[in-house]
Amino acid sequence: MTTRTPEETVTAAGPLRALLWDALLAGDEYAAADVLFAALDDGLSAEEALLDVIGPVQAEVGLGWAANRLSVVQEHAATAMNDRIIAALAHRSPPPGEGRGRIAVACVEGEWHALPARLLAETLRLRGWRVDFLGAQAPTPHLIAHLHQTGPDLVALSSSIPTRLPTAHAAITACQAAGVPVLAGGAAFGADGRYARLLGADGWAPDARAAADVAAGGLGVPSGAALHEPVDDLPHLADQEYTLVSRGRTRLVRETVDGLDDRFPAMRGYTERQRERTAEDIAHIVDFLATALYVDDDALFTSFLVWTAGILEARGVPARSLTPALELLAEPLRDFPRATRLLQRGGAALTGG
Incomplete structure (x- = not known):
């Protein structure tokens, strides 16, 4: 166990995070491992290496993907390197x-x-x-x-x-x-x-x-x-809204994507790949809608939509494209009170209303 104070840990780990980040971006797994091994030789504990260096850097990898600063391939490669470095550290520092x-x-x-x-x-x-x-x-x-x-x-x-x-x-x-x-x-x-x-x-x-x-x-x-x-545990599930939305996922996604051609005319010029990505985004929306129904929490759905809007904007896709998708989803779910409430609040969160 470490005897450092939290402040001392941050001071020690900060430069190491920067070095590990640079090595990961360069795709140099050996340099990344050397950063951690040298730090262990200098007195950093294995737990600090895991939780105060690798963990925060991995979080930055995720944020870099979300902000479109890292590609999916870069994010996957960095994650894989971190995973192998953890294995190497485990073999280098056997448990007591x-x-x-x-x-x-x-x-x-x-x-x-x-x-x-x-x-x-x-x-x-x-x-x-x-x-x-x-x-x-x-x-x-x-x-x-x-x-x-x-x-x-x-x-x-x-x-x-x-x-x-x-x-x-x-x-x-x-x-x-x-x-x-x-x-x-x-x-x-x-x-x-x-x-x-x-x-x-x-x-x-x-x-x-x-x-x-x-x-x-x-x-x-x-x-x-x-x-x-x-x-x-969750009495609200008795209304069957979660079950019906989750079971109807495929149909809801298909009908929403088809309807977007009229509600969002820019989509008519999409390539096949762009349409596939749009269908994936709609599927995620339906999945989060169903999960919010499961736990009966509006914030889970609205926060996901706001996050998705940021992801789309970072990739040059207008966040306003989400609004007609929510409107189309609302039509077949008009007799579902909780789903209707979630979709309305999701739309308001996107527009700042």
Whole structure:
């Protein structure tokens, strides 16, 4: 464990972040690894290297993609290099034994952003836990089979994308029914952990360091004693709006894209690839609409739309193209009160109304 103050850590890590960033942008994995190895030789702890250097730089990689300063390929390459550097650090800095117990760390089914969970897994190892890192996209049935086979003290579930929250809910419930408490983490669960609490997780942490601290304190007996239906936790699901919107996703996307030719004339000149990208954007909107219906939270939907508008503007696509898409989505959903409210508030958020 480090004995630095937070201020000392920031002072030590700042220049290292800049050096790591430059190496990643240059595509020089060896130079990137050398930055971290030299810092370890100079007294930086392995945990600080993971959480105060690699973690923040990876966050900057994501922001660089969002602002269109990095291409998808650059973002993927930088992430892959960071992942390999984490592996190299793990082999260079073996954990000090495994006396605390066993923890399974997994990404929710459908969640491919595994680096945050990897950072947690390595931090837990450094703190003396035996860790089963199950990686990205762990199917819930296989996760539960693993729990029965290994009997961990805790499951740490990670998710970065809010549209995985319904799946996370099922995973949380199933893990608890298997007798294992669940610690939830990742951006999907909200900056304040509101969705972790809503979905019944036994604990939540905002980052890997805090999660390791929570694990050390223990979570006790899981709060969910047996499998139950989502509506038992979320009574608003009884109106079936989430189910009907999620099941109608393909039709909603197709009809909205077709209708945009008239509502947004500029789309008539789109290439096939541009139309495909538009369909992908509409699909994301429907997915976030369905998820907002699942958790009954307007802010989840409106914040996604504002974020999407920024992504589009950074790529030279006018954000106003989202407004007719919302209007078209609203037509087949006019008899859905909650969906109608979400679409109206989403439109207002885009226009500043």
